[in-house]
Amino acid sequence: METLLQIFYLYTTTPIVPVVIIGVAWGIVGGALPGISPSITMALLLPFTYALDPTSAVVLLASTYVGAEYGGSVPAILINTPGTNAAAATTIDGYAMKLKGKASDALGISLYSGVIGGIIGFLMLFLLTEPLVRVALLFTPPAYFALGLLGLSVIASLSGGSLIKSLAAALIGLMIATVGTDPISGVSRFTFGESDLLSGIKPILIMVGVFAVSELFAQSSAGAWVKAGADAAKVRFPNAKLRRRLLKPQLIGSGIGTFEGVMPGAGGTVAAFMSYNEARRWSSNKEEFGQGSPEGIAAPEAANNTVACTALVPMLSFGIPGSNATAVLLGGFLIHGLRPGPQLFQESSDVIFGLYGGLAISPFILLGLGMLLLPLCIWMVNRPKPYLMAFIYALIFSGVYSIHQSTFDLVIVLIAGVGGYFMRLFKMPFLPLVLGLVLGYMVESNYRRSLVLSGDDHGIFLRDPISLGFLILAVVFVLGSLFSPLLSRLWSGKGKKQES
Amino acid sequence: MRDVVGGLVLLVFAVGYYLQSTGIARSTLNDTVGAHGVPQAFAICLGALALLLLVKAGLALVVRGPAPDLDAEMWIVQGVDPGDVGRQAADAASTPVADEVATLSRSILRMLGMLGIGVVYILLLPWLGYALTLFLLIGAVVLYQGGHAGRVLFLVMSGAAVFFWLIFVKALGIPLPAGAWTTWL
Numbered sequence: 001m002e003t004l005l006q007i008f009y010l011y012t013t014t015p016i017v018p019v020v021i022i023g024v025a026w027g028i029v030g031g032a033l034p035g036i037s038p039s040i041t042m043a044l045l046l047p048f049t050y051a052l053d054p055t056s057a058v059v060l061l062a063s064t065y066v067g068a069e070y071g072g073s074v075p076a077i078l079i080n081t082p083g084t085n086a087a088a089a090t091t092i093d094g095y096a097m098k099l100k101g102k103a104s105d106a107l108g109i110s111l112y113s114g115v116i117g118g119i120i121g122f123l124m125l126f127l128l129t130e131p132l133v134r135v136a137l138l139f140t141p142p143a144y145f146a147l148g149l150l151g152l153s154v155i156a157s158l159s160g161g162s163l164i165k166s167l168a169a170a171l172i173g174l175m176i177a178t179v180g181t182d183p184i185s186g187v188s189r190f191t192f193g194e195s196d197l198l199s200g201i202k203p204i205l206i207m208v209g210v211f212a213v214s215e216l217f218a219q220s221s222a223g224a225w226v227k228a229g230a231d232a233a234k235v236r237f238p239n240a241k242l243r244r245r246l247l248k249p250q251l252i253g254s255g256i257g258t259f260e261g262v263m264p265g266a267g268g269t270v271a272a273f274m275s276y277n278e279a280r281r282w283s284s285n286k287e288e289f290g291q292g293s294p295e296g297i298a299a300p301e302a303a304n305n306t307v308a309c310t311a312l313v314p315m316l317s318f319g320i321p322g323s324n325a326t327a328v329l330l331g332g333f334l335i336h337g338l339r340p341g342p343q344l345f346q347e348s349s350d351v352i353f354g355l356y357g358g359l360a361i362s363p364f365i366l367l368g369l370g371m372l373l374l375p376l377c378i379w380m381v382n383r384p385k386p387y388l389m390a391f392i393y394a395l396i397f398s399g400v401y402s403i404h405q406s407t408f409d410l411v412i413v414l415i416a417g418v419g420g421y422f423m424r425l426f427k428m429p430f431l432p433l434v435l436g437l438v439l440g441y442m443v444e445s446n447y448r449r450s451l452v453l454s455g456d457d458h459g460i461f462l463r464d465p466i467s468l469g470f471l472i473l474a475v476v477f478v479l480g481s482l483f484s485p486l487l488s489r490l491w492s493g494k495g496k497k498q499e500s
Numbered sequence: 501m502r503d504v505v506g507g508l509v510l511l512v513f514a515v516g517y518y519l520q521s522t523g524i525a526r527s528t529l530n531d532t533v534g535a536h537g538v539p540q541a542f543a544i545c546l547g548a549l550a551l552l553l554l555v556k557a558g559l560a561l562v563v564r565g566p567a568p569d570l571d572a573e574m575w576i577v578q579g580v581d582p583g584d585v586g587r588q589a590a591d592a593a594s595t596p597v598a599d600e601v602a603t604l605s606r607s608i609l610r611m612l613g614m615l616g617i618g619v620v621y622i623l624l625l626p627w628l629g630y631a632l633t634l635f636l637l638i639g640a641v642v643l644y645q646g647g648h649a650g651r652v653l654f655l656v657m658s659g660a661a662v663f664f665w666l667i668f669v670k671a672l673g674i675p676l677p678a679g680a681w682t683t684w685l
Binding site for chain 2: 171172175184187188189213216385387390393394398411418444451456
């Protein structure tokens with residue numbers, strides 16, 4: 001009750017409501033552009049958050065995430081090109097409905113399900129975060145070190161593709177985090193005599209470079225985007241009968257979204273596809289899936305909008321971002337000298353209440369803006385790609401320069417962009433890199449602090465029960481990801497034998 | 501093949517980083533791990549991973565031969581149309597390695613062009629000032645990406661320069677460079 005009163009107080013005394021409106025609007029428009037993921041949409045905003053107070057900055061980024069998850073479904077339905085990775089599952093039935101002349105209905109189902117997912121996601125965030133924070137209050141330096149390792153191991157094992165490449169990406173992030181002044185002795189490391197590097201490389205610069213600039217570089221050799229017809233520039237909400245039918249897939253989507261959001265590394269894309277499959281499994285209209293089923297849109301959209309909130313649970317409780325978008329949000333916290341975790345709830349509770357307040361109203365603002373901004377989204381998608389790219393490049397340069405009025409920052413962003421481009425080339429995931437970058441300080445400083453406390457006895461990490469638990473979990477995750485292909489191969493081999 | 505190159509790049513990076521870490525100053529405030537300890541451990545781990553990647557990629561080359569990746573274009577651009585995945589995979593499977601290399605080279609050259617535009621922007625910014633450099637940036641990117649030169653482009657360049665200047669300099673109050681040329685006036 002006290003929390004609710006605090007949130008209402010913030011609505012009346014701070015600019016949270018207009019900030020959420022701006023964030024959701026920016027998210028919808030950014031998410032609607034093919035290739036511009038929620039994390040890129042948020043990264044483009046990061047430089048602007050410097051000028052804001054911490055609460056507004058964090059609320060702006062979080063509401064952008066909410067808007068972008070819906071925005072991604074607009075091109076998925078209209079031009080069969082998902083604006084975000086998580087919206088890829090929506091293309092299957094969304095575009096099929098569009099081909100049947102039901103684009104407005106598909107957009108309505110997507111928006112309605114996104115709002116339901118957002119509301120459930122917020123409730124889950126509210127209910128799950130505080131109990132976890134109470135656990136996190138018991139953490140000691142060894143536990144924090146082990147937590148950092150756990151975060152890295154989970155992401156490395158879940159980020160898909162090659163475990164070696166994921167671990168390598170995480171290590172590169174950790175290496176970048178060592179640039180600057182040593183946390184214990186104060187000597188400078190890898191600064192090459194540059195005074196700009198003494199305070200380290202700001203995660204925001206790497207994030208903008210890796211997510212946004214590398215995307216521009218990659219898009220420069222990609223073909224033009226498909227045009228969307230202006231005939232579908234309206235949203236038609238489902239009627240009562242259809243709303244009843246959509247309830248089951250929405251609950252399936254939100255349930256899976258809650259679980260996947262809380263699990264670091266899984267994210268909205270996995271949740272959306274899992275929800276689609278489960279909705280089909282439990283549907284009484286299975287044959288409609290793939291042919292334009294409303295349930296095939298409702299489940300993934302509810303799932304990825306739930307994830308937009310529940311992905312914040314591990315980030316707020318432990319300071320471990322579980323997805324690219326939450327990593328960028330973490331960057332927003334760090335810009336203002338705030339480190340998510342149990343201390344944040346004690347020292348800057350106003351920011352947490354503000355974030356809750358922003359996320360509580362964002363589904364309702366999404367509902368209004370989702371309808372209002374649809375023509376703008378279609379107009380944007382139909383602009384010539386060279387002009388859009390030019391504007392995004394200009395926005396990146398202007399925003400980054402604004403942070404410290406430093407051309408050195410622009411150089412770092414370009415270098416990070418080239419690095420991100422080659423990471424795409426070598427199929428290395430970004431998330432482990434960003435995690436290594438933001439967790440690097442926590443891992444190193446707590447490791448060395450623990451050793452100072454224990455007189456160089458590494459046994460401290462095994463004697464501390466929380467640390468031991470995290471380390472065991474980290475080993476389980478890494479071994480699990482190493483052996484899971486083998487196990488699944490054995491399993492499928494067994495299945496084939498039984499079938500034959 | 502790509503993993504071999506990637507493994508080599510990672511190995512070179514790990515070695516370079518390790519060598520650089522040996523030059524970190526020793527301080528009397530150091531703990532037993534030292535300012536160089538953790539970076540060196542990271543470098544060794546990355547080196548080991550790079551070697552693992554090289555061995556894995558080398559074995560794959562020996563066993564399967566240099567096959568083109570099924571998703572020659574997809575790796576580079578996010579937001580791929582999943583409806584086209586099967587078609588692209590089928591197309592790529594029939595693409596010879598030489599074609600894949602040519603596609604990659606073209607992509608990298610395009611990237612270098614965009615990078616070059618960015619570098620020129622950074623170099624010109626202190627001299628020409630924010631508004632003028634941004635005007636040129638918009639024009640350069642549009643033309644580089646295949647847009648047409650003409651009155652529309654000139655109007656967009658001018659409008660964008662004014663729009664960004666109004667937002668950043670006037671609305672947000674950020675002191676962006678006016679340009680060295682303004683001192684000559």
